[in-house]
Amino acid sequence: MIKLSNPIIETEEIDAIVKVLKTKQLTQGPKVLELEREFAKIVGSRYAVATNSGTSALHTALFALGLGPGDEVITTPFTFVATANAILMTGARPVFVDIDKDTFNIDPTLIEEKITSKTKAILPVDLYGQPADYENINKIAKKYNLFVVEDAAQSIGARYFGKKTGSLADIACFSLYATKNIIAGEGGLITTNNHELDKSMRLFRSHGQDEKNKYNYLGLGYNYRMTDISAALAITQVKKLESLTDRRRVIAQMYDSEFSRVKGIITPKINKESSSVYHQYTIRILNGKRSKFKNYLMNCGIETMIYYPKALYSFEHLKFNYNPRDFVITERATNEVLSIPVHPLLTKEEIYYIIDKVKSYGK
Ligand SMILES: *Cc1c(COP(=O)(O)O)cnc(C)c1O
Numbered sequence: 001m002i003k004l005s006n007p008i009i010e011t012e013e014i015d016a017i018v019k020v021l022k023t024k025q026l027t028q029g030p031k032v033l034e035l036e037r038e039f040a041k042i043v044g045s046r047y048a049v050a051t052n053s054g055t056s057a058l059h060t061a062l063f064a065l066g067l068g069p070g071d072e073v074i075t076t077p078f079t080f081v082a083t084a085n086a087i088l089m090t091g092a093r094p095v096f097v098d099i100d101k102d103t104f105n106i107d108p109t110l111i112e113e114k115i116t117s118k119t120k121a122i123l124p125v126d127l128y129g130q131p132a133d134y135e136n137i138n139k140i141a142k143k144y145n146l147f148v149v150e151d152a153a154q155s156i157g158a159r160y161f162g163k164k165t166g167s168l169a170d171i172a173c174f175s176l177y178a179t180k181n182i183i184a185g186e187g188g189l190i191t192t193n194n195h196e197l198d199k200s201m202r203l204f205r206s207h208g209q210d211e212k213n214k215y216n217y218l219g220l221g222y223n224y225r226m227t228d229i230s231a232a233l234a235i236t237q238v239k240k241l242e243s244l245t246d247r248r249r250v251i252a253q254m255y256d257s258e259f260s261r262v263k264g265i266i267t268p269k270i271n272k273e274s275s276s277v278y279h280q281y282t283i284r285i286l287n288g289k290r291s292k293f294k295n296y297l298m299n300c301g302i303e304t305m306i307y308y309p310k311a312l313y314s315f316e317h318l319k320f321n322y323n324p325r326d327f328v329i330t331e332r333a334t335n336e337v338l339s340i341p342v343h344p345l346l347t348k349e350e351i352y353y354i355i356d357k358v359k360s361y362g363k
Pocket of ligand 1: 053079174175177186188
């Protein structure tokens, strides 16, 4: 079976972890600091805070903004559930906005009509590795005095008008989960240029505990710390980010040119101001043929996945007063999208095999 994702674990990764184990510094320590410094530099942000998952990164960011009951956060319903759960965990409510038909990211032209006196922030997601439309989103945020938090879990290394994700909003949250473009096993990173937010997020990550004065608690907090073991793994991965991303792009380009004329398949559209890191290479299968196509590829030994089969407003705990007519594009996407393998470990033979099988479907 050609897997949809395949983590890169080479001798550097193994050596880095063994080295940490030998120091017996298992919890948050110097490796976490090193990762934070390295990552802030790469992204072009002043601060980076490491957490133990992308979900805890989102929760930490939203808490630091002071969100709570009665507040609303505008976001996309076409994402992983953690995006909206993190909003709920602060006591605030997600307000969903439909997506753009080409990028699958939140449609900025539909945001303003959902803004109320309760709206405090906009939380766009860079789906499949392509940045959301931050120029227009930030414009709206400025006009209504809202925060923008980027869910960059899938877009590590991507650019928008030349700037890296992680530097496009007030705060950005990344995930280093095992299937993401670079990994820590479980892990998250938050970036910001705001000193106060950086300070609050560091507190929240560790029991609200004064870093210089232990057992002095300056506010509410969790244990969202990353271990030095995970950080050591992540540091080796960060060094490979460029080359791993390049590989994904090469494969995506091959798919683009090979699939562009295949009937019933729409290839991903990347806006000219953006560069995608192709966390997923997601095609649309038209005419209700997706499940047949997915089965066919499975029988060919090619793993595929539907990200995401249901919009978030379909779930009981996220079902607030919404009008299904507001989400025509999201509904269509949930019925058409299919992600095929694009990870950097695919061999040339596997890539050509996938191309051949996709092209010969329905012939
Ligand atoms: C993976 C992901 C998350 C959550 O990250 P974890 O590290 O798994 O907690 C949040 N949002 C999006 C869009 C993701 O893809």
